[in-house]
Amino acid sequence: MTWLTEWAGYLPQLMSGLAVSLLIAGISIFFGYPLGLVLSLMVTAKNLAVRTLGLAVVEIGRGAPALVILYLFYYGLPKFGIAFESITAACLALTWNSAAYSSEIMRAGLQSVARGQLEASNALGLSQRDTFFRVVMPQGMRSAIPGLMGVAIQMFQGTSLAYGIAVPELMKTAYNIGSQDFNYLQIFTLAGLCYAVISMPATWITVFFEKRMARHT
Amino acid sequence: MDALSAVLQGLPMTIMLTLSAFSIGIVGAVPLAVGLSSSNILVRLASRLFVDLVRGVPIIVWLFLLKFGIQIGTFKFNPVGAAIVGLGVVSIAYLAEIYRGGLQSVPRGQGEAAHALGLTGGTTFYGVMVPQAFRIVSPSIATYLTGLLKDSSIASTIIVTEMVFQSQAFARQHPTVEGILPYIMVGILYIALSLPVAYLSRRLDSRMRKAVSV
Numbered sequence: 001m002t003w004l005t006e007w008a009g010y011l012p013q014l015m016s017g018l019a020v021s022l023l024i025a026g027i028s029i030f031f032g033y034p035l036g037l038v039l040s041l042m043v044t045a046k047n048l049a050v051r052t053l054g055l056a057v058v059e060i061g062r063g064a065p066a067l068v069i070l071y072l073f074y075y076g077l078p079k080f081g082i083a084f085e086s087i088t089a090a091c092l093a094l095t096w097n098s099a100a101y102s103s104e105i106m107r108a109g110l111q112s113v114a115r116g117q118l119e120a121s122n123a124l125g126l127s128q129r130d131t132f133f134r135v136v137m138p139q140g141m142r143s144a145i146p147g148l149m150g151v152a153i154q155m156f157q158g159t160s161l162a163y164g165i166a167v168p169e170l171m172k173t174a175y176n177i178g179s180q181d182f183n184y185l186q187i188f189t190l191a192g193l194c195y196a197v198i199s200m201p202a203t204w205i206t207v208f209f210e211k212r213m214a215r216h217t
Numbered sequence: 218m219d220a221l222s223a224v225l226q227g228l229p230m231t232i233m234l235t236l237s238a239f240s241i242g243i244v245g246a247v248p249l250a251v252g253l254s255s256s257n258i259l260v261r262l263a264s265r266l267f268v269d270l271v272r273g274v275p276i277i278v279w280l281f282l283l284k285f286g287i288q289i290g291t292f293k294f295n296p297v298g299a300a301i302v303g304l305g306v307v308s309i310a311y312l313a314e315i316y317r318g319g320l321q322s323v324p325r326g327q328g329e330a331a332h333a334l335g336l337t338g339g340t341t342f343y344g345v346m347v348p349q350a351f352r353i354v355s356p357s358i359a360t361y362l363t364g365l366l367k368d369s370s371i372a373s374t375i376i377v378t379e380m381v382f383q384s385q386a387f388a389r390q391h392p393t394v395e396g397i398l399p400y401i402m403v404g405i406l407y408i409a410l411s412l413p414v415a416y417l418s419r420r421l422d423s424r425m426r427k428a429v430s431v
Contacts, residue, residue, distance in 0.1 A: 063408035065370040067381060068400060075388055076397040160275035164374055171277055178285065185286035188278060196273035203269060 007190050010177055017173030018194055020087070024169060025156040027091045032098025032155070033148065039103035040110065054103075061100025067161050069093040074165040090162035090169075094155055101151045102144075109144030110136055146210040153202045157195060170194055220398035223387035224406060227380035230297075231410075234369040234379060237301045239362055242308025249309060250316035264313070271310035276371050279303040284375045300372035308365060315357045319350035352425045359418030363411035370407070380406060 042054025061069070074089035084092065113136050121131040163171040174191035178184045252264030271279075283299035294302065323346050331341040373382035384399035 059408065060404065063367075063411060064404035065367040065381070065407055067370045067373070068384075068404045068407065071381070071385065071388075072397070072400040072404065075385070076400040079392070079394050079396045157275040160277045161371065163277060171275070171281075174278075175281065185282070185288075188282040188286050192274040192278045192282065195275055195278060196270055199273035200269050203273065 003186055006183065006186050010187055010190055013177060014170060014173055014190065014194060017168060017170040020167065021156065021159040021169040024087065024090050024094060024159045024162060024167070025152070028094035028098045028155050029152050031095045032151070033102050035095065035099035036102030037106055039099055040107040043103065043107060058100045058103050061096045062104070066093065066097050066158050067164055069096055070161055070165055086162070086165045086167045089165055090159070090167050094158055097158065098151055098155045101154065102148055105144050105147035105151065106140070109147070110140035112143050113139045143213060146206050146213060149202070149206040149209065153199055153206065157199060160195070220387055220395065221402050224380050224384050224399050224402045227378055227383035228406070230377065230379040231366070231369055234300055234304065234372055234377065235366045238304035238308050238369070239365055241301070241305030242312045245305070245309035246312035246316055249313035250320065253313060253317040254320050268310045268314055271307055276303065276307055276368055277374055279307060280371060280375050296372070296375045296377045299375055300369070300377045304365065304369060304372070311361055312358065315354050315361060316350065319354035320346055322353050323349045355425070356418055356422055359414055363414050366410055367407055
């Protein structure tokens with residue numbers, strides 16, 4: 001009972017932190033998906049320079065820990081006179097992260113479109129543009145949906161790393177409350193539940209979509 | 218190259234954290250994977266809830282919960298202990314899910330054939346199902362290991378002196394342009410460290426493919 005009453009007291013503050021977390025996740029997904037599509041096209045481009053640049057951006061975005069990219073933007077770049085507010089740095093770093101991960105998923109999706117589809121649209125005399133936007137993309141993106149939903153969940157959880165650069169998101173808010181009254185166990189349990197309440201159903205929906213897609217192929 | 222040597226000071230800790238948590242995960246995930254594919258619905262649901270809950274909460278929350286929230290009598294976790302246990306439990310959940318997928322992808326006929334041959338339940342599981350499942354999941358396990366390597370960086374937030382912590386310390390002492398170097402170096406190091414894992418996994422995979430095709 002005492003836990004519940006304490007949780008009720010913490011909840012309003014935590015909710016404002018959760019709003020910041022959701023905002024950062026939303027922004028990084030909103031910009032990350034289109035950038036990911038551009039990156040996936042760059043990685044498969046014929047031009048060597050374009051391909052190399054695309055690969056470098058993707059491999060750094062996936063290979064380096066999100067925390068390192070966050071620190072690079074927030075603590076590293078100001079040393080060159082490029083300074084961001086902490087929340088901007090968090091959005092930039094996580095956008096890079098989500099673009100890199102989603103580009104791999106989109107590339108796999110686009111490549112999974114059967115060759116015959118390309119040959120058929122070629123035979124029908126469709127332009128390259130129409131072939132890509134009307135034939136390849138609709139089919140490729142469909143099979144990429146579960147993976148992209150997974151990236152969104154990963155990004156939402158990744159916002160907790162913005163704690164490291166003092167963004168007032170859910171984790172930082174929980175830590176601040178905890179350092180006032182030292183009820184760390186209660187506050188971090190509640191913070192964890194806040195994340196779980198969103199991530200768990202989101203995962204179940206993703207699994208549901210995965211199974212549905214598997215049925216149709 | 219001061220920045221590089223500063224970052225490298227954290228390398229043993231990064232590797233130690235990753236391998237300790239990985240070992241906990243590899244072993245601990247076995248019973249959980251069995252639970253996930255159990256025919257008893259209560260066992261299956263309980264295992265499923267555990268896996269989804271552990272994966273639904275970000276790692277940093279688990280680490281702070283263990284480091285600051287747990288106090289049993291006079292016992293408290295030190296940073297390294299909290300990081301190993303936290304990353305270990307998270308690995309258990311992720312690897313159990315990978316194992317389950319592998320066990321499920323072994324054709325049913327294999328289990329039925331083993332049963333028809335009169336093999337016991339234990340022999341069927343360890344002698345027939347597990348070896349085949351392992352071949353299927355070994356690339357996923359390698360991918361998870363590289364993910365875990367990156368996630369070990371989160372331990373720096375509870376003051377474990379691994380690579381990212383050392384980068385931070387160096388950057389703080391060097392407010393000049395040099396201060397950006399450790400972040401670039403540490404990023405490259407993580408990518409470089411995951412290359413041998415990917416290479417070994419590909420070799421293991423192709424060797425096992427050969428063994429099967431005979």
